[in-house]
Amino acid sequence: MQYTLVAWMRDKPGVLNRVSGMLRRRNFNIDSLQVSHSETPGISRMTFVVDGDERVADQVVKQLRKVVDVTAVEDITNRLAILRELALIRVRTTPETRGEIMQFAEIYRAQIVDVNTENLVVQAVGTEDKVDSLIELLRPFGIEEMVRTGRVALCRGDERAKKKRHSTSIFKAAASLNGSGHDDQ
Amino acid sequence: MAIAKREPANTGYDLGPQEMTGSQMIWESLLREGVQIVFGHPGGAILPAYDALAEYEGDGRIHHVLVRHEQCAAHMADGFARATGEVGVCIVTSGPGATNLVTGLATAQMDSVPVVAITGQVPTSLLGTDAFQESDVVGVTQPVCKHNYLVTDIAELPLIMKEAFYIAREGRPGVVLVDVCKDVQIESGTFRYDFDISLPGFEPWPVVSSDEVQAAADLLNEAERPLILAGHGIHLSNTSEELLQLVEKAGIPVVTTLLGTGNIPETHPLSLGMGGMHGEAFANRAVQACDVLVAMGMRFDDRITGRLDRFAADAKIIHFELDRAEVGKNIVPDVAVVGDLAETLPAYLPLIKERRHQDWVDTLNEWRSETDEADIIQYEVEELIPPYVIRQLWHATEQTDKRVIVVTDVGQHQMWESQYYIHEHAGMLLTSGGLGTMGYALPAALGAQMSDREALVWCVAGDGGFQMTLQELATIQQERLPVKIAIINNGFLGMVRQWQQIFYDKRYVGTPILSPDYVKLADAYDIPAAVVRHPSEVVPVLERAHSTDGPFLVDFQVKEEVNVYPMVAPGAAVDELIRRPKPGYVQGYSGVQPSW
Incomplete structure (x- = not known):
């Protein structure tokens, strides 16, 4: 199954390389990886989608925590979270199809962010499922170019309040979270 | 240490x-x-x-x-x-x-x-x-x-x-x-150097959970056939003494990893020596037969576990480990105790009941003696075989008051050393366990000797590994270091040759290896040296090496096609091993000692 992991790390040169290198070296299967700034200056935030079983996800969390520049890791798979992806899709248009494409976009609450006589660019935001299904809908018209951000995730308000990042409590929380992984075998 | x-x-x-x-x-x-x-x-x-x-x-x-x-x-x-x-x-x-x-x-x-x-x-x-x-x-x-x-x-x-x-x-x-x-x-x-180090992502010493320690104690206290599998972590955390207390209090036999040799003295009745690919049959059989396996400071390397799904299949596993990422990496334990052994072992000890586990220990001793009957042929050595050289090296170093450090390279001689040398304490043996780096022994021995010029440091290497880094003989002389060097010279990359013999139908491709005249080579570096071709020369040459101030090199020209047994084939379960053929082999630290 897919696991959603969030990691925070010091915003220093080469940190992305350290993390991606470790994931490759340990032969983990990563479906998507997204990096951005976090609310704290100097701390980047990475969202991973990991394909595997519970043991694999447990190992990814633990190995990520061993990377010195990684300050915290959370497995938010089983928590209430907002999961989103943004896609920019350039679709070929003709005067005949343009209206239909715009209708589909509207149904998906996607926006048209660029348009000319040959094509238009749809900006879709939603879960990966939703983006997938819009893409399938648009594919027959001819997708000329596309970019997807990969999953980003943020826990919902009440869930968020339980965690304090960048403090030692996160390690204990993560520890008990991981600890449960091997108690059941 | x-x-x-x-x-x-x-x-x-x-x-x-x-x-x-x-x-x-x-x-x-x-x-x-x-x-x-x-x-x-x-x-x-x-x-x-x-x-x-x-x-x-x-x-x-x-x-x-x-x-x-x-x-x-x-x-x-x-x-x-x-x-x-x-x-x-x-x-x-x-x-x-x-x-x-x-x-x-x-x-x-x-x-x-x-x-x-x-x-x-x-x-x-x-x-x-x-x-x-x-x-x-x-x-x-x-x-x-x-x-x-x-x-x-x-x-x-x-x-x-x-x-x-x-x-x-x-x-x-x-x-x-x-x-x-x-x-x-x-x-x-x-x-300036008065910084307080703040690395929020670096958690070197995890907080020990007393619940985990208690759970591990409850499990062990109910065991009928407990076994400890002790690794490098015991030495790194300097907890040999605590381990010995636990072993003696609860009557638990101990198997070690390669880097855990000597965690308890190998002469101790509850020491089963090293397990794994070239571990003794009874040690591996104990791992497979135990009902609770307490792994301490080790990471379930494939060389110790063999086939994972059949490793200690009937046992509950307790894993004492400092690095949380090692917990569940290869083996998912029933109870994990994460933390520094220097903390967790002293906390564990008082919770453990005094037990003898006499039936279990008797069984193991029986297996050990069966092994003896099956595997030991005491005979006069007529050819120079590596186990004999290693055992004599142990006898010779046992007599010194100096601190003894044995540094091995990688391959057959490394396994023979772990089997036939009797390690009295942790840290006696330095060897490349994880990476298995040929060429390690000579420079590592030199590094060890630099830390303690009074120590008796023996570099034991094969003719293959030695030739990878022999240029450091010059460094030994430049630093005036008294490193003693034993080359177990069998004219082959021996361990690879053994695999070719067993798994590749005896096609010796790329394994016959020419050596220089090591005595002449040593002479070029002004290092005294000797060549040994017969068992009768072994004891005298070791005496000569020990009485020589400064370095000494011995080229032991041993019998060529000798294999390391027992052997667990890669991918096999650890009890599916190839036993020592008879005659010609001797047991390491068994009750029955070889005549030599």
Whole structure:
């Protein structure tokens, strides 16, 4: 199954390389990886989608925590979270199809962010499922170019309040979270 | 000899902030970390640091050992670190100097040995231009380091040096590399070393959960056939004594990993010696038959577990481990106790009931004696076989009052050493367990000897591994080190040949190996040496080696096609092993000792 992991790390040169290198070296299967700034200056935030079983996800969390520049890791798979992806899709248009494409976009609450006589660019935001299904809908018209951000995730308000990042409590929380992984075998 | 939570030595050098060059900062940092010996090789990009070293070498504060190949600088730092429990330091130049280090760094990292490597780098203005002797050292070494740094700003250098030692030393030890640009070495800046280290992502000493300790105690207290599998962590945390207390209080037999040899004395009745691929049959059988397996400071390497799904299949597993990532990596334990063994073992001990487990111990002794009957043929040795050489080496070193350190290379002789040498305490044997690096023994022995010139250090190597790093004979002489060298010379890359014999239908491809005349070779380095071809010469030559001041080299020209048994084929379960054929083999630490 897919696991959603969030990691925070010091915003220093080469940190992305350290993390991606470790994931490759340990032969983990990563479906998507997204990096951005976090609310704290100097701390980047990475969202991973990991394909595997519970043991694999447990190992990814633990190995990520061993990377010195990684300050915290959370497995938010089983928590209430907002999961989103943004896609920019350039679709070929003709005067005949343009209206239909715009209708589909509207149904998906996607926006048209660029348009000319040959094509238009749809900006879709939603879960990966939703983006997938819009893409399938648009594919027959001819997708000329596309970019997807990969999953980003943020826990919902009440869930968020339980965690304090960048403090030692996160390690204990993560520890008990991981600890449960091997108690059941 | 422990590596646990050692505070940096108080060097008395803390003089407050001072203006100095980056080069001086490197050495000042080392002094504050208690470093007195570094292993290195100079070159263009590290020249400013070497120039600054003159002052520190001049007044004897730092001793620099010039290696003949950078790989050996890392192995020497590794041997030094294993022998002392302190951080070993090596220093080399950019490009080829740094890339030559990689094997040595990987060796140390795989075996959790604290090493700090300092490499010169091209000036910041040339970074990324494929400048002369430029290589992306941070990129190249990242997978084999606990952490590494590129220093492009002198303001960061002191903190990075302090962090490097902190990370290498604290928690599960490992390798940290600091790559310092040449212009940073030349520039001047303010040096201070009174930083409080704040690394929120680095959690070296996890908080021990008393619930976990209790759960582990409850499980063990109910065991009828308990077994301890003890690894390198016992030595790293200096808890041999606590382990022995546990063993004797609860009557639990002990199997060790290769790096755990001597965790309890191998003469102890509850010691079953080493398990795994070349472990004794009864040790592996014990692992498969136990009902509770207590793994301590080990990581379930494939060489110890064999086929994973059949490893200790009926046992509940308790895993004492410092590195949380090792828990569940290969084996998912029933109870994990995460934390420093120096904390968890003393907490565990009072919770454990006094037991004898007499039936279980009797069974194991029966297996041991069955093994003896099946495997031991006591006979007069007519040919020079490696087990005999190793056993005589043990007899010879047993008689000395000196601290004995045996450093082995990788291959057949390494396994024979682990089987036939009797290790009385942890840390007697230094060997490359995880990476299995041929060429390790000679430089590591040299590093160990540098830490203690009074120790009796034996480098035991095969003719293959020895030829990989024999250029360090010159270093031994330049440093006037009394390292004793035994070459187990069988004319083959023996372990590979053994695999070819067993798994590849005896096609010996690329394994017959020519050796030089080692006596002449040693003579060229002015090292006394002897060649041994017959068993009757073994004892006298060892006496001669021990009575010789300074180094001594023995070329043991042993019988060629001798195999290491028992042997678990890769991928097989550990009880599906190939036993010793008879006649011709002897048992290691069994109740029945060979006639020799």
